[in-house]
Amino acid sequence: MRLEFTKMHGCGNDYIYLDCLKGMIDNAPELARRLSPRRFSVGSDGLICIAPSQVADATMRMFNADGSESAMCGNGIRCVAQWLYEHKVAGDEMTIETLAGIKHLSRKGEGIWQVEMGAAEFEPALVPVKGLGPDPVINRAIAVDGLPWQVTALSMGNPHCVTVVEDVQSLDLERIGPGFENHPAFPEHVNTEFIQVMGKNHLAMRVWERGSGETLACGTGACASAAAAVMLRLCEPDTDIALDLPGGRLTIRVSEDWQIRMTGPAKTVYTGVVEV
Template sequence: MKLSFTKMQGCANDYIYLDCRASGVPADIAALAQRLSARHFSVGADGIICICAPVTPGADGRMRIFNADGSEAQMCGNGVRCVAEWLYTHGVEKPVLTIDTNSGVKRISRQGAQLWQVEMGAYSTLPADLPAIHMGEGPLVDQPLTVEGKVWKVTCISVGNPHCVTVVEDVDSLKLEAIGPAFEHHANFPERINTEFVQVVDAAHLKMRVWERGSGETWACGTGTCATVAALTELGICPAGQDIHVQLRGGELVIRVLPGRQLLMTGSAVTVYEGVAEV
């Protein structure tokens, strides 16, 4: 069987996009995500994103994300921008789009060619919202976490999906393939965790690498970038209400923390190519 798809990327966070608005999500989507995401052996991607019919009245579409290991994620900040770009170029040519996700409805505004701003909603530092266990019931800000015998200072943030943020001196020297899995599968995070390692350049500029649950190291993570700026705002390093520029391996995202712990993310959404895969 032949499957039409669009390959898109936001800061090199690349996914295979399927138009499922009429057909629905394929029954074998988990296996399909594993097979088509395999780099060097198939299309290659961080996973598959299905563009579905909306469930909220008045919404323009729905996004469902399946990681490279076949697991389903709640939200993808880079992905939702690409869904907006795809809808915009496929007949839904509106300056503001609303998209259903597994972590609520997101409002996305077009800022220019292939540039979108997402209202990501409010973040939380409470363990019940991640979830996290064995770490108390108070805000998880600047807390010790022992990972394979080493104590890290972490700030845990939920932005609809769970993140663990830690500040390091030199992000480029980290061997994420060695330490990332231990964070992801740590016993304190029963639903696994996305982990961000961040280097502070100055109060408005950060460098970040990310280990995503279900995908490993990716070149960017929109929700992870939001969580990172939220964490450093909680730590008093980054100022609220100002644009914070975060350099990722695949490009730059701009995050702003608004009153009420609301997050605003701005970044690109680029169509790479359209193709047909044998499945």
């Protein structure tokens, strides 16, 4: 069978996008596993299906490279918005349904989208975190592969673990990341963000994404990092926070009540057809 697709990325976080507006496909996890390997197939961080919605302009279904489904993808949802805009399904303002709720997006320039991401949740049951007590995990010490790390755990519709480091570029994430992703404190596995304070309201970040490994960017991870930095008083609330990722820059604003707004690019790379 020949499958048409669109390759898109947000700050280098690249996915294969499928037009499922006439009906959701039933083999998305298998396709994510088959099409995501780099050099052996199309190559991507995963697969995103653009499906119909009864309550929004469209629905986003996001599958990691290993076939597991995630509730939300910040870079992915901006690309879905760009796809809907380019195909004249929606205009400068739109809503997109996700497993983490309905998100409102606004076009802020050519290929630039702002997303109302919802609230950061620190309640352990909502992350989820288990075995670390009833209180929110804020700058808490945990052992990962026998080494101590200070972590802050929160949810952006998907689970995140944020840790502050002195030099983010020197980290060997291929060695460190799996220990975080599969840590028993995170029963649904976890996306792990390593952040370095570069200046006032300016962070550098690398991320190990559950199901995909290190990626060039993670939108929900950037939001989680900014929220954790505000919680730790490393950055200020109600102020634009610059997040530098290997694939580019995102701008995050965290309100006093932990509502988060993300602004960043979305780009169509190419369209193609693949035999599946």
